[in-house]
Amino acid sequence: MNFEYPIGSTPLNQDELVELIPQHITTQEQLNAWEEKNILKAIPWAYKQKNILSTEFIKKLHKNMFNNTWKRAGQFRKSDKNIGIHWSQISMKLKDLCDDVQYQLDHESFSKDEIAIRFHHRLVWIHPFSNGNGRLSRLIADLLVIQQEGERFSWGMHQNLYQESSTRKQYIHALQCADRGDYSKLLVFARS
Numbered sequence: 162m163n164f165e166y167p168i169g170s171t172p173l174n175q176d177e178l179v180e181l182i183p184q185h186i187t188t189q190e191q192l193n194a195w196e197e198k199n200i201l202k203a204i205p206w207a208y209k210q211k212n213i214l215s216t217e218f219i220k221k222l223h224k225n226m227f228n229n230t231w232k233r234a235g236q237f238r239k240s241d242k243n244i245g246i247h248w249s250q251i252s253m254k255l256k257d258l259c260d261d262v263q264y265q266l267d268h269e270s271f272s273k274d275e276i277a278i279r280f281h282h283r284l285v286w287i288h289p290f291s292n293g294n295g296r297l298s299r300l301i302a303d304l305l306v307i308q309q310e311g312e313r314f315s316w317g318m319h320q321n322l323y324q325e326s327s328t329r330k331q332y333i334h335a336l337q338c339a340d341r342g343d344y345s346k347l348l349v350f351a352r353s
Contacts, residue, residue: 165189170323171242177291180232192230193323199229200296213304214259216252223290223297231292238291245288254287266309277306277314278347282339295322302351314351 186192203225212218224235237251246254258280265276281302288294299322303313317328335346 171244171288171292171294173292174240176240177233180291182230182232193321196227196230196293196296197321200226200300202229204300207300207304208307210304211308213301213308214263216255216259219255219259219284219289219297219301222301223293226297226300227293233291237289240291242288242291245286245294251287251289255284255289258283258287262305273306273309273311274314274348274351275344276309277302277311278339278344278351280305281351282336282344282347285336286340315353316351317353 181192183195186195203222206225207222210218210222213222220235220237227234238245238248241248261283262276262280265271265279270276271279281298284298284301285294290297299314299316307313316322317332322329322332331350335350338344338346
C-alpha cells in the first residue's frame with residue numbers, strides 16, 4: 162500500500178493496515194474515496210440520534226462511519242500515536258469530555274458554537290481511534306450545534322480536510338491555536 166499522509170495526520174501502523182476491509186485499496190486517494198462513501202451512509206443515521214454526549218454514541222458513530230472500511234471501526238486504539246492521550250486513558254477522558262460539555266450546555270458557559278468547537282477540539286486531542294478522528298469530531302460538532310438549534314458548520318466550505326491543501330493548513334493551525342487555549346481561529350474556520 163502506498164499511503165501518503167498530509168501534515169497533521171496520524172499514520173497507520175502495520176497492525177492497523179491489516180484491519181482494512183476492502184482488499185483493492187492500494188493508495189491514499191482510493192482509501193479516502195472509500196471512506197467518504199462509508200461516511201456518507203452514516204450521516205442519515207447520525208442525524209436521527211438524540212443522546213450524542215456519551216462514550217457509547219461516539220463508538221457507535223465511528224463504527225457507522227467506518228464499518229465497511231476498517232475491521233476495528235468503533236473500537237478504541239490500542240497504541241499511542243503522534244497525537245492524542247495515552248491509549249489506556251481514552252474511556253475515562255471521553256466520559257470527562259461528555260460530562261464537561263453537558264455542564265457547559267446546562268450552564269450556557271459559552272456560545273453554542275464555542276461549546277461545539279471546544280468539544281470538537283478536545284475529541285481530536287483525545288484521539289480515541291486509529292483513524293478518522295477529525296472527520297468524526299467535525300460530524301459530532303455539527304450534530305451538537307444543530308441539536309442546540311444552531312446551524313451546521315461549514316468547515317472551510319466543506320473542503321476535504323483529510324487531503325493536503327491550504328484549507329487543511331488553516332484547519333491544523335486553528336487546532337494548534339486551540340491547543341494553547343485560543344479558540345478564536347477555530348471558531349472562525351468552522352464558520353468559513
